[in-house]
Amino acid sequence: MIKLVTFDESLAALAKIEPTSGLGAALAHCAQSIDYSLTGFPTQRGFLVRKLIAPLLLRKYLRQGFMTHDVNAPIPLAPAISPTLPFEEGVAKLRGAMERFRAHAGPLAPHFAFGEISRDDYERLHAMHLADHLSSSAANRS
Numbered sequence: 001m002i003k004l005v006t007f008d009e010s011l012a013a014l015a016k017i018e019p020t021s022g023l024g025a026a027l028a029h030c031a032q033s034i035d036y037s038l039t040g041f042p043t044q045r046g047f048l049v050r051k052l053i054a055p056l057l058l059r060k061y062l063r064q065g066f067m068t069h070d071v072n073a074p075i076p077l078a079p080a081i082s083p084t085l086p087f088e089e090g091v092a093k094l095r096g097a098m099e100r101f102r103a104h105a106g107p108l109a110p111h112f113a114f115g116e117i118s119r120d121d122y123e124r125l126h127a128m129h130l131a132d133h134l135s136s137s138a139a140n141r142s
Contacts, residue, residue: 002017002138003066004131005124007098017134019087023027026071026133027090028081031097031117042077043066050115056084059113062121067128071136077113123141 004010017023036042054074061067074080101123110116119124 001066002135004125004127004134005065007102007123008062010127010130011095013131013134016092017137018097020088020137022083023133023137024085024087024090025081025083027087027094027130028085029074030130030133030141031090031093032075032081033129034097034101036078037103037108037111037117037122037126038100041075043112044110045076046112050110051115052121054111054113054115058103058117058121058125061128067125067132069129070077071131071133098126115133120121 003015004013014027039097045054106120108117108119111122111125
């Protein structure tokens with residue numbers, strides 16, 4: 001299992017990974033999530049999920065320092081990402097999204113499931129999201 005909790009750790013991990021099939025799309029998916037934390041997600045989960053279930057999961061993820069989720073699930077209502085997106089393109093999208101997040105001085109958009117999240121916790125969540133995708137990719141190589 002790969003553990004990442006900052007963008008700096010994420011960028012260091014990106015420099016060391018080997019491209020695999022589908023990894024470019026996974027990186028673009030992570031970039032999409034980061035960008036939506038700035039602009040707003042296309043839809044929100046239901047009220048009960050956001051107010052009762054998701055906060056418990058978010059606290060658990062932040063406490064344990066990693067998350068697990070369905071790495072094949074797209075962000076609800078987000079534009080599809082080509083599964084054959086080249087690795088280098090996925091890396092570029094992810095680096096750009098991280099730079100935009102770091103440069104963003106305004107308020108952050110609520111997460112589609114977790115709701116309002118602080119800037120520091122959002123970065124941790126994005127890093128853990130990437131780590132889960134990288135861990136899945138590494139497991140698929142084995």
